Amino acid sequence: MELKIALLKGDGIGPEIVDSAVAVLEKTAEKFGHKFTFNPYLIGGCAIDETGLPLPQETVDGCLASDSVILGAVGGPKWDDQPGDNRPEKALLGIRSAMGLFTNLRPAKLYPALRGASPLKDEIVGDGFDIMIVRELTGGIYFGDRGYREGKYGQEAFDTEAYSVTEIERIGKVAFEAAMKRSKRLCSVDKANVLESSRLWRKTMHELSEQYPEVEYRDMFVDNAAMQLVRDPRQFDVIVTSNMFGDILSDEASQITGSIGMLASASLGASKRGLYEPIHGSAPDIAGKNLANPIATILSGAMMLRYSFGLIKEAETIENAVDKVLEAGLRTADLMGTDKGEPLSCTEMTEAILKVI
Numbered sequence: 001m002e003l004k005i006a007l008l009k010g011d012g013i014g015p016e017i018v019d020s021a022v023a024v025l026e027k028t029a030e031k032f033g034h035k036f037t038f039n040p041y042l043i044g045g046c047a048i049d050e051t052g053l054p055l056p057q058e059t060v061d062g063c064l065a066s067d068s069v070i071l072g073a074v075g076g077p078k079w080d081d082q083p084g085d086n087r088p089e090k091a092l093l094g095i096r097s098a099m100g101l102f103t104n105l106r107p108a109k110l111y112p113a114l115r116g117a118s119p120l121k122d123e124i125v126g127d128g129f130d131i132m133i134v135r136e137l138t139g140g141i142y143f144g145d146r147g148y149r150e151g152k153y154g155q156e157a158f159d160t161e162a163y164s165v166t167e168i169e170r171i172g173k174v175a176f177e178a179a180m181k182r183s184k185r186l187c188s189v190d191k192a193n194v195l196e197s198s199r200l201w202r203k204t205m206h207e208l209s210e211q212y213p214e215v216e217y218r219d220m221f222v223d224n225a226a227m228q229l230v231r232d233p234r235q236f237d238v239i240v241t242s243n244m245f246g247d248i249l250s251d252e253a254s255q256i257t258g259s260i261g262m263l264a265s266a267s268l269g270a271s272k273r274g275l276y277e278p279i280h281g282s283a284p285d286i287a288g289k290n291l292a293n294p295i296a297t298i299l300s301g302a303m304m305l306r307y308s309f310g311l312i313k314e315a316e317t318i319e320n321a322v323d324k325v326l327e328a329g330l331r332t333a334d335l336m337g338t339d340k341g342e343p344l345s346c347t348e349m350t351e352a353i354l355k356v357i
């Protein structure tokens with residue numbers, strides 16, 4: 001297969017971890033006889049420095065002309081004083097919306113080898129868990145009407161949560177299909193006891209569930225879901241939820257896996273072209289020190305092979321290589337937990353994974 005992949009390295013540790021993912025993808029392509037071409041484009045703070053904008057048009061055009069996109073991370077203290085509509089993070093919403101990406105898949109997996117890194121007790125995590133959070137990405141409060149107005153107590157600010165049946169059905173189908181490919185359990189998370197938009201969400205999901213009789217479906221209020229994730233994470237397989245609830249719950253789920261440096265994500269739309277990125281940010285505190293854990297970005301590359309290109313064997317080769325290095329006890333600093341010994345640098349961890357592939 002010949003594929004053109006856009007690279008949005010971004011800021012902070014972005015360049016280091018994207019370079020690691022590229023090395024792993026190149027090695028995998030070589031092993032299986034594919035040809036991947038990588039084209040870098042500016043995004044985030046580095047794009048502001050060069051062009052004045054966090055998401056230059058050239059970057060959007062480059063992504064739309066590629067078969068898929070890998071993103072590192074954006075942002076950092078240097079750009080904290082930028083006005084709201086010109087902040088590096090604004091580029092994330094912009095590129096997702098330009099690429100029509102309405103689904104965010106975030107696996108939260110606790111590897112048995114990393115049990116010690118989870119903040120949860122052994123009896124809660126058992127032999128590990130594997131949750132897939134399906135988050136709606138282009139609707140809800142992050143995109144609704146907002147502004148300032150005169151209210152009862154003077155000036156007030158407001159944001160609006162709105163969801164249409166079409167948007168809910170679209171994300172619901174992705175979640176039911178994902179559940180069908182896994183252990184056929186789906187939990188839809190909402191706040192239907194308070195929010196009108198959640199009541200429509202719940203009604204629509206119920207109607208959709210009739211088309212998937214094999215899937216064991218249930219609803220849960222978001223406050224309960226936040227609690228259940230730390231009380232008994234193994235009860236979950238696929239979780240589907242709105243943009244804001246998904247943002248919060250997926251970060252919570254990432255924490256109980258032990259390290260934010262392990263978690264990949266995929267953003268998908270109607271076409272095969274997706275945006276693949278680690279869930280963590282640009283980690284300015286460790287940027288440029290060769291300390292970052294590259295695994296989340298490497299696993300994002302594996303998700304790209306699986307979801308955009310259907311290269312399942314290739315994706316599994318990368319995932320198995322990650323399993324192997326973890327089982328062998330190799331750790332970057334963020335994964336050390338109570339382990340003793342010397343942590344690996346970003347490049348050493350990448351080398352170890354390349355060696356297994």
Ligand code: NAD
Binds near residue numbers: 076077092261291293
């Ligand atoms: P962060 O995820 O960058 O860092 C949180 C903590 O986790 C830090 O201690 C960091 O060192 C550590 N960490 C993160 N990734 C790691 C990795 N791969 N290996 C080892 N340790 C890792 O979150 P933050 O500090 O809240 O945000 C920093 C900047 O990143 C901000 O400007 C924020 O807006 C931005 N951000 C960007 C994205 C994105 O690009 N998608 C997402 C979240 C935050």
